[in-house]
Structures are given as structure tokens and as C-alpha cells.
Amino acid sequence: MCTTPLQYRPTLTEETLDLVAKELSQHGFIVLKSALSAELVRHLLTIAAAHVTQFQPAGIGREKKHHLNNTIRTDKIRWMDPSNITESAYLGEMETLRKAMNKRLFMGLFDYEANFAHYPPGAFYKKHLDAFKGQTNRVLTTVFYLNENWDETDGGDLVVYNLDNQIIRHIKPDAGTLVIFLSDEFPHEVSKVFKDRYSIAGWFRINNSSAYRVDPAS
Numbered sequence: 231m232c233t234t235p236l237q238y239r240p241t242l243t244e245e246t247l248d249l250v251a252k253e254l255s256q257h258g259f260i261v262l263k264s265a266l267s268a269e270l271v272r273h274l275l276t277i278a279a280a281h282v283t284q285f286q287p288a289g290i291g292r293e294k295k296h297h298l299n300n301t302i303r304t305d306k307i308r309w310m311d312p313s314n315i316t317e318s319a320y321l322g323e324m325e326t327l328r329k330a331m332n333k334r335l336f337m338g339l340f341d342y343e344a345n346f347a348h349y350p351p352g353a354f355y356k357k358h359l360d361a362f363k364g365q366t367n368r369v370l371t372t373v374f375y376l377n378e379n380w381d382e383t384d385g386g387d388l389v390v391y392n393l394d395n396q397i398i399r400h401i402k403p404d405a406g407t408l409v410i411f412l413s414d415e416f417p418h419e420v421s422k423v424f425k426d427r428y429s430i431a432g433w434f435r436i437n438n439s440s441a442y443r444v445d446p447a448s
């Protein structure tokens with residue numbers, strides 16, 4: 231029997247990457263609908279749902295400051311596995327995005343870390359910033375949604391604020407929607423969900439290593 235290996239065609243076109251660069255330089259924020267192939271999105275959802283019992287409670291803060299705080303967030307996560315062909319296809323698209331932003335905007339993004347997230351009914355993530363100026367090497371956030379047939383009444387909007395704390399966007403976590411924004415400029419929250427919600431949150435990082443301090447891998 232002959233089985234062809236599973237392959238995914240890259241979907242981020244030069245035109246899309248131009249648009250992302252333009253919007254990020256003008257507004258620091260972009261929402262792309264149907265950003266990746268429907269097949270890839272479906273397979274990512276299947277993987278997330280199949281492994282959900284292994285997801286771990288998510289923490290806040292990094293390294294020594296990392297701790298669990300279930301008054302701030304109650305989602306569960308699993309870091310992506312590059313040895314899986316489907317997860318690797320997603321990471322490949324993000325690598326295309328990384329290189330494109332470095333080329334067009336000279337952002338100096340040197341790597342990317344990403345986790346699947348599961349918000350069971352009742353879960354939320356209160357308003358937060360992913361990064362504070364000068365204190366982190368996370369500079370560009372991505373959130374990619376995997377949920378089919380998401381209804382307004384299912385909750386779980388991504389609510390985005392500006393630095394004056396005014397709401398600027400409500401984003402429905404629809405399958406295929408990719409949100410990209412500057413990590414230290416947009417406080418955001420995930421409103422309470424009423425149905426299982428799956429996503430992939432990721433961060434492009436700059437290299438803060440110096441002779442005195444070596445950056446940890448994650």
C-alpha cells in the first residue's frame with residue numbers, strides 16, 4: 231500500500247505579508263481572517279482536542295517570577311511540538327512571518343515560542359499585557375483560533391484595549407483567524423467562555439543575551 235506523507239501547502243502569500251507589515255507599522259495590530267489553510271486548521275484542532283487531558287494549568291510571568299494564579303487566568307496549555315508534522319507546518323508559517331517582518335520592518339525577531347491553549351466552559355484570562363517595555367524579549371504576539379461554528383453567545387471574545395484603557399476591538403475566536411500585535415502596546419483579555427475554546431498563542435522574541443546574561447530557551 232502506498233501512503234503519501236501529509237503535506238501542507240504554505241498559505242501566507244507575499245501580498246498578505248506586505249499587508250501585515252503595513253498594518254503593524256501603522257497601527258501595531260492586525261486581524262487576518264482565514265489566514266492559514268482550512269485543512270491545517272482542522273488538523274490543529276484535532277490535535278488540541280485529542281491531547282486536552284495532558285494540558286497543564288497556565289502560569290503568569292516568566293522564569294523565577296512564573297507562578298500559577300487562577301484569579302487571572304484559568305486556561306490550560308501545552309507547548310507546541312515541532313516533531314509533529316501538523317504542528318511543524320504551523321511553526322513553518324510563523325517562521326515565514328518572522329523572516330518577512332525582519333525583512334520589511336527590521337524587527338530583529340530571533341525566535342518564536344507557542345502553546346496550544348484550551349479554555350473549558352467558565353474559563354477566562356483577565357486583562358493583561360504580554361510584555362512590559364524593556365523588561366522582556368517578547369515583542370510580537372500572535373493568537374490563532376481553531377474553533378468551528380463559534381457563536382456570539384459562546385463568549386470567549388478577545389477584547390483588546392489601547393494603552394489609555396479604551397476598548398478598541400472585540401475579536402471572535404473563529405477558526406482560521408490570526409491576530410498579530412505588538413506585545414507591549416495592547417492590554418487584552420479573554421472574556422468568560424461558555425464552550426470549549428481552542429487557540430494557539432505565540433510570541434516572537436528578540437535576543438536579549440549579553441556577555442552577562444544568556445537568554446533561556448523558553
Ligand SMILES: O=C(O)CCC(=O)C(=O)O
Pocket residue numbers: 347355360373387388418419420429431
Ligand atoms: O486566546 C486569546 O484570545 C488570547 C490569549 C492570551 O492573551 C495569552 O495567552 O496571552
Ligand SMILES: [Fe+2]
Pocket residue numbers: 358359360418
Ligand atoms: Fe495575552
